[in-house]
Amino acid sequence: MSKIATIIATYSRRMRIRLESNIEVEARIKGKKIKAVCGDVVTAEPIKDEKDWLITEIMERRNALTRPNKSGQTEVLAANLDAVIIVTSVSPIPDWYIVDRYICAAEILGIQPIIVFNKTDLLDENIKIDELLEYKRLGFSVVNFSVKSKKGSKKLLSLISEKCNIVVGQSGVGKSSIINKLLYSSEQRVGGISKSGEGRHTTVNSVMKSLKSGGYLIDSPGVRDYMPALATPAEAQRGFREISEFSQFCRFSNCLHLREPKCAVKKAVEENLIDYRRYESYKRVVNLTSKLSQKKY
Ligand SMILES: Nc1nc2c(ncn2[C@@H]2O[C@H](COP(=O)(O)OP(=O)(O)O)[C@@H](O)[C@H]2O)c(=O)[nH]1
Ligand SMILES: [Mg+2]
Ligand SMILES: [Zn+2]
Known part of the structure; x- marks a missing residue:
């Protein structure tokens, strides 16, 4: 019998899905044309005598974060989002144009952009960053963060709880470190199968983790030069x-x-x-x- 599930990780061919019972299973997709991404809601059914489940249908997406690929076609990064957490840091130095483009994408989708400025432990506390002041003036949420000196978690958690959030930004700014900081420790994970399955897949494209306080975080692979896919x-x-x-x-x-x-x-x-x-x-x-x-x- 087919069941509703959410895509929580995508590898090159296969994926991991979370059933409504909170159990996580490995799955593959029927047909090569349909492409599922993290956050997609799907129907899936067990395959007789196999560990894998089969994804039979992708439900209509509420929204999707996209970018154009080199040939101008639209590539979907994640679906059904409530917020985009845009991570910048003291080092590497922020590319504010990329930040603007993620904000642009979020605004067009009607979801919340949240700007996180990480590694503030490397900075004199009194230094003011003009670009961040401008974002605040425009009414965006800006969180000064430091994984190292444990700063900003409480504020960020209050902004992202109960939401489906994707974490984006340049490579090396601390996305994975921030996600780990905010996450459930593995012992507290409810249901689900052991993590042993994850190691077998070398090419993880994108993965979604559950927050203790409710809500989800999607770690995306570093997109070097983000650009929203716009119609005109x-x-x-x-x-x-x-x-x-x-x-x-x-x-x-x-x-x-x-x-x-x-x-x-x-x-x-x-x-x-x-x-x-x-x-x-x-x-x-x-x-x-x-x-x-x-x-x-
Ligand atoms: N000083 C400092 N280093 C950090 C902080 N957060 C992350 N890092 C370091 O930055 C590097 C990149 O972090 P990572 O989470 O892998 O970045 P990602 O590529 O965006 O996922 C690692 O060496 C982290 O230890 C922070 O708050 N302060
Ligand atoms: Mg990372
Ligand atoms: Zn004009």
């Missing part, structure tokens, strides 16, 4: 809240805020009402989206 360049402004706020006053309703006359966004940039770096970031997303859409056709 015009969609980009929906991912930059201050730009969409001013855009209602532009002369043209289809203004892209690049070279158009009587553009309220450009005026706001000149008057320092919009941060210049954020505007640059927006323009890069518009230009990259135009380039990628040319590749597609």
